[in-house]
Amino acid sequence: MIQRGEYTEALEFGRSIEERYTEDHDFLFIMGSIYYILEEPARALPYFERAITFQHDDIEALMLKTNAHLALKQAQEAVLCCMQILKIDPKHEEARALLAQLSE
Template sequence: MVSLFRYPKRKLKKLLKDGEYDEAVKFGKSLEKEFSDDADFMFIMGSVFFIVEDAKKALPYFEKAFTLNPNDVETLTLKTNAHLALEQKDEAINCCKKILVLDPKNSEAQDLLDKLESI
C-alpha cells in the first residue's frame, strides 16, 4: 500500500514529467508548508523553477534541499547550475568543491571547477 503522504509528491512529479509546469508551481506552492522539511519535495520544487528558467526562485529550494540532505550530489549539481545561470561564479565554485568532497571522481564538477577558476 502506498502511503497517503507520498501521493502529493507523486502528483507533483507527474505534473513535472507531463510538462505541466505552471500547474506544478501552483500545486507545489500549496504543499510548501506541509513539506517544508522534506528534501525530496524541495528538490522537486527547485527543479520545477529551474526548468521554467527561473534560477533565482529555484535556488532557495536547492539550498533547503541540500541543508536537509547534505550528501546529495544531484542537488548540489543543480544548485551549481542555478548559480551559473545567475552568474554567481564564486558560489558555483563553492558548489563544485563540495561536490568533489562528496564525489572525488566527479569529472564534470572537476572540469567546471577548472574552467571557472581559470576565468
C-alpha cells in the same frame, strides 16, 4: 503533472501544499527543479539550499545549485558548490571540469 511537462501547474500545486513539506528533501528538490526548468534560477536556489540541508550529500541538488549560480553569473558560489561536490565524490567529472573552467 511534471511527467506531462505541466510545470506551471505543478508549481502552483506545490505552492499550495508547501507549508506541509517545508522539511521534506524530495519536495524541496522537486520545487527547485521546476523553477530551474522554468528558467527561474533565483527562485530555484532557496529550494536547493534547503534540500541540501536535509541531505548534505545530494550531488544532483548540488549540481543544480551550481548551475543556478552560473545562470545568475555567480561564479564564486558555483566554485564553492563544485568544491562541495568534490568532497563527496572526488572523481565527479562534471564538477571537476566546471571547477577547472571557472578557475581559468
